[in-house]
Amino acid sequence: MVHVREMDGADIEAVSTIRVRGWQAAYAGIVPRTYLDAMSVEDDAGRRRQWFSQRGRESKDLVAVGDRGPVGWICFGPCRGRLPGARRVGEVYALYVSPELIGRGIGRILLSEAHARMQDQGFEASALWVLRDNERARRFYERAGYQADGTTQDDVYDEITLSELRYRRVL
Template structure:
């Protein structure tokens, strides 16, 4: 990670503005050319920060939000995970809901650290599997997850973004091997 020390910790309400900036910049970087540009250009950091505050303050605690804090206290990434969502039903499996980094932090170990901690916590909680959804065209993210031991399991579904249907593929990882 180029010498940076990294701490993974629980996200707080005080982090919401920075996490929103990470998420919006992450979307704008990762999804350029994959989702409509007007949608990406219209992403609003302040509105996103407010949604994060509302979720943290009113959530039932099942979703876990982590941040990666580099030396000097700079937040460099954010991950959210919890029970797998199958429609409105929750299962015994886990799901990575989100993993976003500042674009300039890609390739420096931040994503690996956040994902590793999410996998470790889900395994320790006894989840058998962890799932995530990724845009089919996001080859960088698909390689990243494959290197972390996740495999596309054949499930696909459309994801509507800015009035356009964008295909997502599901990846899964057996967590029993993590515990073993």
């Protein structure tokens, strides 16, 4: 199976591969193909190296590691928006699993560990954003106790506007 640990600089290339391949698999038919085809592991890794080396960064990164290295990644930290009725809210910024391993419980393991660490940091609830048309991800988060709270935001990908839904749950 897998074990979860904190991400380190040596994991950047693997995490970028997981993220880019994850986008290309999960968002096929949702995000324009031109946008997905333009993604590259090299570009993502370059941005991730800069971001990962920032001092004072509040986000945390965990990787799920199998016998051949990282196979999943989650990033979380303080909520970037204000949620009514909650004092201390964390946010799952990103969660990706190698596409060929989806459905084997790796995402659930990463999410559970992120929830435990958010609780340890004093967060009372967790929020996340998911594309409205990403039914698979929505079902995954709903099974994990998240519920859409009615808040939406739009993102533009190659001149196509896609809506995201905010989900939240009590920790």
